[in-house]
Amino acid sequence: MAKYYFSLSEASVFSVVGKDATRYLNARTSNNIKELPVGAGCAAAALSPQGRTELYGYFFKMSPDEFRIVIDGGVGDELIPILAKYKVADRVDITRLEALTVIHIKTDEKLAVSGVEIHVSDLPREYTPKSIDIHKFWYPISRGPSMGIDFVVPKSDVADIEQELQAAGYLSLSPQRQLLERIRGRRPTFPAELNADQIFLEANLVNAVSFKKGCYVGQEVLEKVDSHGRLPYTLVSLESIESAPEAPLQTTRVSLADGDEPCGEVVSSVIDPESQRILCFARIKTSAIQSQRAVAIVGRSYRIL
DSSP states (O other), X not given: OOSEEEEETTXXXXXXXXXXXXXXXXXXXXXXXXXXXXTEEEEEEEEOTTSBEEEEEEEEEEXXXXXXXXXXXXXXXXXXXXXXXXXXXXXXXEEEOTTEEEEEEXXXXXXXXXXXXXXXXXXXXXXXXXXXXXXXXXXXXXXSSSEEEEEEEEXXXXXXXXXXXXXXXXXXXXXXXXXXXXXXXXXOOTXXXXXTTSBGGGGOOGGGOOSSSOOOTTHHHHHHHHHHTOOSEEEEEEEEEEEOSSOOOTTOEEEETTTOOEEEEEEEEEEOTTTOEXXXXXXXXXXXXXXXXXXXXXXXXXXXX
C-alpha cells in the first residue's frame, strides 16, 4: 500500500518544561536526552529498576527547556506519574496536552495536508520534528515496513484532515491492518507489545537505548544483558507457513516444531486478509532463535520474519 493513514486515537501528547527538564528526562529514560540538540528527537523508554518497560515513546526537544513527548497508548493521566516517578526537587512541569492527537500518514509522494506541503523524498532522519505552529508538528517515523510521518494536530482538526486525505486517495487502515503493518515492519508499540511483562531489550529497539550516557533507572540490568548476551526471551515477528481460519489468542503457547517443547507465547496476532496467513508478535526463547529451530503454534509451523 503506497498511500494510507490512521489515527492513533489512544495516543497522548505531553509537554515537559523547566530548567531541569533535560537533566531529569536523561536520568529517567533509556536514551541520551542530554545530547539531543534543539529540533531533534529520539525514541526512549522509562524503565523499572529491573529493566522492564514502564513507558515507551518519542521525545522531542522543542527549545532548551521544553520537550514534547508522544506516547502511543496507555491511560494518559496514568502516564504522568510514571514520567515523574523520580522527580523530587527538580524544576520540571509535566502536562498532558489533551487537545492534541496523532495521525500517521504513509505515502511515496509529495504530501499536502492541512496547509502543509511535505516532500517525502527530503524527509530528515527518523524522529526529527518539524514545527508548523504551537499546536502542530510532524516527524518521520516507521510504523510498518517503510517510513511515514506522524502528524500531531488538534483533535478538532482530525475530521477535516481525514477528509483531505481520503479525497487525495489515501486509504484509512483498520486496527487489524495497522497491526499487520507493524508486525511486518517489526515495530512493536506501547503498551500492546512493550510493557512490564518483559525486559526492554527483548524488543531489539537498540536505537532507543544509549550505552554511553551514564546512569538512569534500569541501566544496570540493560548493561548486564548487553555485555553478557544473556537475554532469555526475544520479541519476534512470525508468519504461518500455511493459511489458517483464525489467529491464535494472546498468551497462546509457542513450541519448538520438532518436539512440542514450549519456548514462548503469542503477544498479538492477526490474519492477513490476502494470503490468509497468520502474523504475530511472539516472545520466544532466545536460544530457539540462535539455534534457528522452527516453531509452531497450535500445530501450525511458523517462520521468523
